[in-house]
Amino acid sequence: QVQLVQSGAEVKKPGASVKVSCKASGYTFTSYGISWVRQAPGQGLEWMGWISAYNGNTNYAQKLQGRVTMTTDTSTSTAYMELRSLRSDDTAVYYCARLEIDCSSTSCYEDYFDYWGQGTLVTVSS
C-alpha cells in the first residue's frame, strides 16, 4: 500500500534552517510528483510547492521563493523540503503529499494529492 512517512518534530530558532524528509513506499516513486503543504496552528492549508520525482523540476509558491528548496533522492524514494531563514510565522505542521500530474502533449498541470504523510511539526521559537 502507498505510504509516505515523514521525519520527526523539530524545534528551531529564528534565522535557522530546517529540512524535513518524506520517505515513499508502495508505488513507483518517479511516476508522481511530491507536494509540500503546511498548516499553521488553527489555520488552513497552504500550498508550498512541488517537485517532479521524475526529473527534479520544481515549482514553488511565490511567497516562499528564495527560502525553500525541494529535492528528491530516487535511490531511497525520499523527498526533502528545506526552509531557510525561519521566522515565527513558519511554525506549522508540514505535510508531504503524492501529487498526481495531468500531462497533455504540450503542458502538465498539478491535479490532486491522493496520499499524505502524517505531518511534521516545526516550531520556530527563540
Added chain:
Amino acid sequence: QSALTQPASVSGSPGQSITISCTGTSSDVGGYNYVSWYQQHPGKAPKLMIYEVSNRPSGVSNRFSGSKSGNTASLTISGLQAEDEADYYCSSYTSSSTFYVFGTGTKVTVL
C-alpha cells in the same frame, strides 16, 4: 496568493444533505477541471474525497459528490453522519503565478 472562498461553517442534522461552496475565478476553478476536495479531522492529515471536480477515489463513500458551475465548485454530503464532522478544503490548479491554491476551509458540524 488569494485563497478560494469557502463558507466558514456549515451544519446539518444526521441524515440531511449539506453543500459546501468554493468560489474562485476564471484563472482557477472556472478555467480548469482540476478541482479537488479534502476532509481533515482534528490532528489528522487531509484525505482526498473528490478529484477533477466530481470523481470519487476508491473507498470514499458515494454520499460525497462534487460539481462545478462557472467559477464555483461545490461539495455535497448526503445522508449526513456523525463521522462527517470535520474541516473540508477545496483546491484548484491556477494559471496565476501561484500554480496551486487551497480554499479557506469549512467546518462541518453535525447537530
